[in-house]
Amino acid sequence: MGTATPPPAQAQQTIEVAEPIESQKRPVKLTGKPELIREFLARFDVFLFDCDGVLWQGDKLLPKVVETLDVLRNRGKQIVFVTNNSTKSREDYKKKLAKLGIQAEIDEIFGSAYSAAIYISRVLCLPPTERVYILGEAGIEAELRSENITFLGGTDPADSGPMTPSDYETFGPDPTVTVVLCGLDRNICYKKLARAYQFLQNPNCRFLATNIDSTFPTHGKLFPGAGSMSAPLTYMLGGRQPVSLGKPSQAMMAAIEGKFRFDKSRTCMVGDRLNTDITFGIEGGLGGTLAVLTGVNKEDDFLKEGAEVVPDAYLEMLGDLAY
């Protein structure tokens, strides 16, 4: 048995580092391997970043995130922050980033509320006579406004509170309301669900969602996500699913591409969730995907036998790039 003993781990690692990244088995662990990191970064001009679980956890910035973004910017890489959070507009998000110490331009931010606005104005080309019913918060309203889209619902106080007898009489389809857009709405109520459902009785009314994440992670726990706002409507509509404008939907990729016109083969998606971020990058045909272990998924989720979604490379944490 003595002769079959494998070489010590240290020796193995040295050999790995010497080999070019392409010849290594996916996923390649980059943490602590400067040569591989340099080689990996050189393959891309654009980095799409998921935020929560990658840049921060809850309200805490993760170590060396600012340094890492500086390294990328100094090497001329374009950075885009891509988030499914629909409660914040790009303006709100810029403030949130700044509060955490990350300087960002509005144009570097791409949220699912903005994605939905772009889709409605530039893909659906909604005529000015038609309106969007919002089941969602102020972030969606701000982004629809930025694309000059007329809307109703949302944070309108008339849509909160209990149903009145006249609501039961007057709620119904409206030929001018041709889109129902659902996002995370922490003021969801029966009246909004009832109204959205009535609008969707119009066969010409589209059913959209900023994203369909079932849960919303905060305070170290899971709370209802945007997909749980559209779920009652899907159930009432006999299983009809909304078109999602968030990761991993390629409708979001199309919206990002429409705006930035980047070379996909030289773009890398960075994220913590295999079934949203990494899937988004793989299905979008990006040049690469990079997972970090500071969020939802752990190493074993993609190293295990039969793992369905495997990134090209991974890091213990994003800050490991700024070695």
Next chain:
Amino acid sequence: MGTATPPPAQAQQTIEVAEPIESQKRPVKLTGKPELIREFLARFDVFLFDCDGVLWQGDKLLPKVVETLDVLRNRGKQIVFVTNNSTKSREDYKKKLAKLGIQAEIDEIFGSAYSAAIYISRVLCLPPTERVYILGEAGIEAELRSENITFLGGTDPADSGPMTPSDYETFGPDPTVTVVLCGLDRNICYKKLARAYQFLQNPNCRFLATNIDSTFPTHGKLFPGAGSMSAPLTYMLGGRQPVSLGKPSQAMMAAIEGKFRFDKSRTCMVGDRLNTDITFGIEGGLGGTLAVLTGVNKEDDFLKEGAEVVPDAYLEMLGDLAY
């Protein structure tokens, strides 16, 4: 071709009426056929009645309903009103029936809120140290109280309104909350959904629903039903379905049987919906099912080729029994 002409419709009908009901092809139309009606009624001692769409539409009593119930009572038939409406307790329902001119005893009423209470107290045998979280209205609270079940949530004002920062901190599983019960809740809100989801993180917590009707018909339209209250939780829980205590779930049949101890073979379910009422009777192995055309389903729904749910007999309207 002349000799192959079928006999006129009138002649056909006369022949049908003369044949015994058993030898006729299902479903048998009873309207206008006194002999068949007498024969049909003689087969049963107990009639389970769906209410909305059978006895009334919205707030309007259907013709000759009171006379029909009198006919049945005068012939010694036991009557049970079986409703999926969970917003009303049996006491509330008795008042609603009285307001419409129908006299009924509390013990003749079986609603899905009561069904849930019976299930929790007599099937789950919930110990007094364990509690039920209610996502629902006062009818559920009244019925749980009638079975001495401890509960929280429901109409408690602390469970309405926006989430507070401390809610995000404090919400979590609670070993004393071992049942989450969802019914129609016209005051549904994010806080209740979040709390219910957190309780369901306890692997010992059961997930129940008074019923899973996707919609709630009123004012000639459809509004969100009880099943649309549990749908976001099902979505968050990766597809986990609640145990339903309403039609067509046989858990409700078991609860009715536990209370009334009737002979199923001499019991008939009367209803307007094929996928709840008639399915409930067929799957429950009742002696018969009787559809009426004053509610959701129409004649063609069960006469068409390949119809999946076919009642034994049907009437234009319930009042046709009181010929």
